Amino acid sequence: MTIAGPRDELALVDLLDRLLAGGVVLTGDVTISLAGVDLVHVSLRALISSVSTLVEP
């Protein structure tokens, strides 16, 4: 078993699970209207393009 304590660097993907799919949903004056799942897809696209940039010189 691996245990990550509170002082360890949290994985971004674990943070995004909570910040984009968890938390209180409010209709703010500026609220991103996309669903949480869509946001993860957005970030995933960004990640893939940045990873492919790293892999291919």
Place this chain on the structure above:
Amino acid sequence: MSEVMYLYAVADSDLVDADVTDMRAVDGAPVRIIAEAPIAAVVSAVDAERFSAPALRRQLEDLQWLEDIARAHNAVVSQLAQGRPIAPVRLATVFASVENVRALLRTRVEDFVAALGRVRGCCEWAVKGFVVGAEPLPATAVSSEALSPGRSYLERRRAQRDSRDLQSQKASAEAEAVHQRLVSLTLASRRYPPQDRRLSGQRDEMVLNAAYLLPEGVETELRRVVDEYHRGHLRLELSGPWAPYSFATLESDQ
């Protein structure tokens, strides 16, 4: 520069006594507490143009920006979650003015009080489960002498695939078993979809991604169960304590 209010979380109104002078929020701004007894909001001022809806939508494509905001948001929430119930708000929720935040606190006071009550004295732990990497093909699986080279290769590939599928099934069944054990131990649970391997950087297939709510200081039993099931084809990762992101939700969110 015109400013709007980025909302991080809502807590009891005694949050005004918390020392936030050294805390840094999104874009390095100071943290502010806005109280409307019996609750209070944690906010910081952000640039109105950068946090407008079109700008936010555009910037979410920038993973570095998303990471900076997510980490700053979590840093504020997790520091203030120490020793008090807190209801974290979803990423990038912005209000035009302090008065609009006050109006929110007034109109949703009952919902927030109920949400804070559900997580009082509790914290969140996360458990992720992965299928341990595929084993090499057993030497006895195919009698390759009797087969042509091409046939032999295909048989070998099929056996490898079947072996992987079997491992995955066994690990999934074990993951369900540990989840049920943890559900019976904890106050509440919530499952998230498996994380994409490209985003998590994990080579192994994810079969469990769950959060559990338990009273502070009693995680020994949780650790024991996770340790017990961390074997065979299932690799478990435990993280926490987290602020109760998965549980301090409002009734209307469910």
